[in-house]
Amino acid sequence: MEQPQRVSLFEILKVFFLIGATGFGGGMAIVSLTERVCVHEKKWVSMDEFMHGLAFGQILGPFSLNTCTFVGYYLRGPVGGILAASAFITPSFILVCLLSWLYFRFHELPQLQSALNGTNPVIIALIIVAAIGMGRSKVRGKDAWIMALAAFAAAALFDVSALNILVAATVWSLGRSWYRREHR
Known part of the structure; x- marks a missing residue:
């Protein structure tokens, strides 16, 4: 494994907060976004290193969080890992609290259920794109x-x-x- 580039803790915080805030659709959709940002755009880790982190993360549980933690740890050690994980889950925590309040306040509206059902095709497409992209590079x-x-x-x-x-x-x-x- 080659030496990672030096990335500021603020940059790790910013990037993983944005991934946490914009990542929607669960595990593989978020992993796809994390791959695009960390491997292709920022070039923080190679595809091989990313795939190793993803494989390791899948064994232990919530792999999208574990993959973000791996990249932060790879870049800046334990502090980078903790910061990446915290930044990644903070938007979700805030959003879940807000959505829970909204849901219990407006859960009887049929429009709410229709809006949530409308996101399913987009999530499926994101997962398919991630699987094909990773499959081509590794299989x-x-x-x-x-x-x-x-x-x-x-x-x-x-x-x-x-x-x-x-x-x-x-x-x-x-x-x-x-x-x-x-x-x-």
Whole structure:
């Protein structure tokens, strides 16, 4: 891993606050935004480093938060990680408090439900764009595509956890490697 560039703590705070404020749609939609900003626009981390942080973050829980924390930690150590995480969750915290108040005040309006349902296609599109972009850069060869599609199907259709998918992929890869070595 190469040495990260020196980024000010204020810049980390500003960028992750904006990601937290503008990121909408959950995990992969926010990861896609984080990737675009941190890898492509700011060039703070390489795609490989970002993917390592994303993979590690998925094992531990809320991976969009963990990915932001990883980038902050990578750039400025523990203080950068804490700052990135805090800046990322602050807009959501404020927004959830405000929306909760509004919801309980106006929850009987049918227009509110219609407005919320209208955002679903945009969220799905963001997730598809993120998956395709990350897939193109990391998935190489027929076996890798089969594994990626199987992992996607397991997660999307059967709600299998990332940890179980990772274990299954590891077992499959080791078995495939052993089979190829034995049958050359």
